[in-house]
Amino acid sequence: MAVLVGGGLGAGARFGVSLIIPSAILGTFIVNVLGAGALGYVLARLRLAGRSRSVTVPLLGVGFLGAFTTFSSLAVQLVEGPFLLSLAYGVASLAAGILAVMMGLTLGRRT
Amino acid sequence: MTWVAVVIAGGVGALARYGVIGFVQARTRDPRPWGTFVVNVTGAAVLGLVVGIAPGGWWVVPITVGFLGGYSTFSTWMVETIYLAEGGGAAAVRSGLLNLVGTLGAGLIAAAAGYLIGTWL
Numbered sequence: 001m002a003v004l005v006g007g008g009l010g011a012g013a014r015f016g017v018s019l020i021i022p023s024a025i026l027g028t029f030i031v032n033v034l035g036a037g038a039l040g041y042v043l044a045r046l047r048l049a050g051r052s053r054s055v056t057v058p059l060l061g062v063g064f065l066g067a068f069t070t071f072s073s074l075a076v077q078l079v080e081g082p083f084l085l086s087l088a089y090g091v092a093s094l095a096a097g098i099l100a101v102m103m104g105l106t107l108g109r110r111t
Numbered sequence: 112m113t114w115v116a117v118v119i120a121g122g123v124g125a126l127a128r129y130g131v132i133g134f135v136q137a138r139t140r141d142p143r144p145w146g147t148f149v150v151n152v153t154g155a156a157v158l159g160l161v162v163g164i165a166p167g168g169w170w171v172v173p174i175t176v177g178f179l180g181g182y183s184t185f186s187t188w189m190v191e192t193i194y195l196a197e198g199g200g201a202a203a204v205r206s207g208l209l210n211l212v213g214t215l216g217a218g219l220i221a222a223a224a225g226y227l228i229g230t231w232l
Contacts, residue, residue: 003129004122011121011181012114018176036189043190058129062187067125069185071214073176075155075222076162094211097189105193 002055006063010035014068025081025089028073032093035069037100044108116173124181143206144191147184148214154183156221163229188214 014031021027042061046052074093078086131153132146139145158179161171188210196207 007125008122067181071183072154072158075218
């Protein structure tokens with residue numbers, strides 16, 4: 001139930017971002033990097049507090065942030081785009097995503 | 112109205128992801144995140160297929176942006192990659208890199224295959 005509610009809100013929020021940001025690629029990039037960083041932060045925070053089994057995980061982690069970010073759009077945009085743009089977009093997405101998770105985990109692990 | 116449909120479809124997609132990941136992880140002893148791999152690659156294939164067919168109708172955005180967006184996930188993939196790579200030397204870093212490159216590669220092939228099949232249909 002928490003996954004369903006969180007996931008619906010996450011997908012709705014991503015749709016909202018796509019209406020505000022005119023470029024589909026930029027919109028996907030922003031939600032993915034933000035969502036990855038936030039998931040790292042939330043998971044680190046919960047583990048630190050010993051609350052890894054709390055409802056926050058399915059609601060906010062699996063549901064909202066899982067659905068807020070998307071892999072399918074990224075993959076199709078990379079396939080559709082011109083080669084050099086896709087190369088830059090793909091490398092930037094992965095590098096920024098990894099960096100965001102590391103920042104989120106570091107921030108979340110601070111006591 | 113589209114918004115409501117996206118929220119509902121996105122929730123169902125997230126729930127399907129939760130179910131598929133649980134199903135896959137329960138059937139492998141391999142601790143690597145195969146569940147996330149499966150949802151992301153299948154989600155990319157189906158989105159490629161839909162984009163290739165290029166159908167019209169009110170349901171396209173709820174299915175693509177809502178269901179498939181909610182079903183596939185970037186954040187979990189990134190976090191699991193870091194978890195794999197963390198604190199275990201060169202082998203762990205290799206494992207994380209493999210998850211990163213393997214998922215992306217398989218996802219791109221799946222999206223391209225789905226797209227090509229969709230344009231033929």
